[in-house]
Amino acid sequence: MSQAKYHFASDNTSGICPEAWQALDEANQGFQPSYGDDEITRAACESFRQFFETDCDVYFVFNGTAANSLSLASLCNSYNSIITAHEAHVETDECGAPEFFSHGAKLLTAKSPLGKLDVADVERLITHRTDIHYPKPAAVSLSQSTELGTVYTHAELQAVTSLAHRKGLSVHMDGARFFNALASAKCAPADLTWRAGVDVLCCGGTKLGMAVTEAVVFFRRDLGEAFAYRCKQAGQLCSKMRFISAQWLQLLRDDTWRKHAEQGNRLARLVAEKMTALPGVELLYPVDANHCFLKLPDAIKERLKAKGWVFYSFIGGGSRFMCSWRVTEDDVNALAADAA
Numbered sequence: 332m333s334q335a336k337y338h339f340a341s342d343n344t345s346g347i348c349p350e351a352w353q354a355l356d357e358a359n360q361g362f363q364p365s366y367g368d369d370e371i372t373r374a375a376c377e378s379f380r381q382f383f384e385t386d387c388d389v390y391f392v393f394n395g396t397a398a399n400s401l402s403l404a405s406l407c408n409s410y411n412s413i414i415t416a417h418e419a420h421v422e423t424d425e426c427g428a429p430e431f432f433s434h435g436a437k438l439l440t441a442k443s444p445l446g447k448l449d450v451a452d453v454e455r456l457i458t459h460r461t462d463i464h465y466p467k468p469a470a471v472s473l474s475q476s477t478e479l480g481t482v483y484t485h486a487e488l489q490a491v492t493s494l495a496h497r498k499g500l501s502v503h504m505d506g507a508r509f510f511n512a513l514a515s516a517k518c519a520p521a522d523l524t525w526r527a528g529v530d531v532l533c534c535g536g537t538k539l540g541m542a543v544t545e546a547v548v549f550f551r552r553d554l555g556e557a558f559a560y561r562c563k564q565a566g567q568l569c570s571k572m573r574f575i576s577a578q579w580l581q582l583l584r585d586d587t588w589r590k591h592a593e594q595g596n597r598l599a600r601l602v603a604e605k606m607t608a609l610p611g612v613e614l615l616y617p618v619d620a621n622h623c624f625l626k627l628p629d630a631i632k633e634r635l636k637a638k639g640w641v642f643y644s645f646i647g648g649g650s651r652f653m654c655s656w657r658v659t660e661d662d663v664n665a666l667a668a669d670a671a
């Protein structure tokens with residue numbers, strides 16, 4: 332057994348990208364007000380407003396579970412339900428945090444071919460019961476990019492969000508890999524969010540290459556009115572906030588986010604190309620973002636494991652290969668050579 336290689340295990344096995352690291356260093360000067368009352372944080376929030384071309388409210392938390400569950404709690408009462416996909420992170424990987432922070436709102440899962448919510452099934456979940464015994468649907472949560480590595484188009488988002496809004500539900504987007512989706516969709520950030528009907532976005536920083544940060548962006552600002560209190564109560568208000576905001580400021584500047592997101596997306600496509608050239612290997616889902624899901628013959632799986640490659644098979648059935656900003660073409664070639 333060779334030394335373990337975590338390159339493709341997830342996009343959070345890599346370190347901190349040089350721009351974020353430099354931002355941390357530059358912010359490490361003198362004294363600044365704490366708890367976000369500083370100039371860097373103000374500038375970072377302003378750069379989000381410019382990025383999304385709208386007057387949104389922005390909050391920074393430490394991780395995606397907090398971002399998702401606290402923002403969903405803002406959209407729900409304890410007797411409500413949240414409609415999401417079967418494989419959604421909020422459903423499968425947050426230890427019940429959305430239910431916990433909303434004091435009991437129930438997640439209802441809709442059909443989700445290729446990881447995308449099926450509009451008709453969402454409608455069924457909203458309308459098939461209206462009696463007092465059924466938790467009243469209040470929000471739809473979708474992931475962009477999805478857990479299966481696909482990306483909703485503007486039109487696909489519109490189809491979900493217009494239904495939700497017509498029925499009085501609000502729309503949450505889990506954007507742990509939002510920047511990969513955005514780089515892939517090649518449209519304006521606004522077109523993939525509020526102009527497509529998204530009310531609140533959890534915008535992933537960690538998987539993009541930053542240290543411990545996700546941004547919660549309320550496009551419908553009324554929904555986030557008490558959000559600062561939720562963050563503080565949940566232990567998610569960073570006292571040295573400037574170290575979080577400095578990273579965002581830097582990554583949103585000069586399209587730095589795009590460079591890292593495109594790198595991950597491009598290399599995931601290369602993994603697909605190189606690996607499907609091997610006999611018996613099948614691509615399971617389109618590679619829209621930085622994930623590549625493969626059906627591997629057992630012999631290849633064993634060979635890769637024996638050479639130390641770590642990869643997971645818990646989502647979607649196949650073997651998942653994630654590409655972060657840090658993965659290089661050489662890494663992909665080494666993986667493919669070991670598989671051959």
Ligand SMILES: *Cc1c(COP(=O)(O)O)cnc(C)c1O
Binds near residue numbers: 393396420478507
């Ligand atoms: C990684 C991830 C998150 C965030 O998870 P944390 O470990 O809590 O930061 C949220 N949603 C999706 C789809 C993810 O892949």
